[in-house]
Amino acid sequence: FLAGCCHGRPTDVPWAVKFVTTQVPVHPTQLYDATAALLLAVPLYLRFPRRRFEGESIALLLMGYALLRATTEAFRGDAERGTFGALSTSQLISVPLFLVGLGLWFWRKKAATPARSA
Numbered sequence: 001f002l003a004g005c006c007h008g009r010p011t012d013v014p015w016a017v018k019f020v021t022t023q024v025p026v027h028p029t030q031l032y033d034a035t036a037a038l039l040l041a042v043p044l045y046l047r048f049p050r051r052r053f054e055g056e057s058i059a060l061l062l063m064g065y066a067l068l069r070a071t072t073e074a075f076r077g078d079a080e081r082g083t084f085g086a087l088s089t090s091q092l093i094s095v096p097l098f099l100v101g102l103g104l105w106f107w108r109k110k111a112a113t114p115a116r117s118a
Contacts, residue, residue: 001030008032009077027075036068055108062101066094 004019008027016025044057044064051057073090084092 001028001034006030007077008075026077029072029075029077032072032075033069036072037065040064040068053108053111055104059101059105059108062104063098064101066098066101070094 004021006029007017007019007022008029010022010024011027012025013027015028017028018025040061044061047060048057070091073088073094076088
């Protein structure tokens with residue numbers, strides 16, 4: 001965030017920031033990503049002792065991170081991130097990441113290995 005890289009698109013929202021590398025106020029996508037990571041980590045941490053099967057936490061992490069990253073990526077405005085058609089590189093990577101998490105969820109749930117207590 002302090003370096004001003006990985007910034008968002010220009011905006012006029014009240015929490016917009018202006019970096020030395022930008023001419024106009026932009027979305028603080030670095031803070032969006034940090035907030036999203038916290039919003040994902042806290043429920044996963046609290047749920048961990050009550051997980052229903054081995055691998056549940058990592059499956060939820062993979063799916064949740066993919067969704068949150070693809071969402072925050074929609075606000076990005078730096079050209080270095082690359083694009084493939086309408087999707088950014090991170091959004092494109094989020095698709096198989098989510099599918100791996102979903103596959104892991106069903107595979108481990110079907111195996112029904114009871115989770116060990118922490």
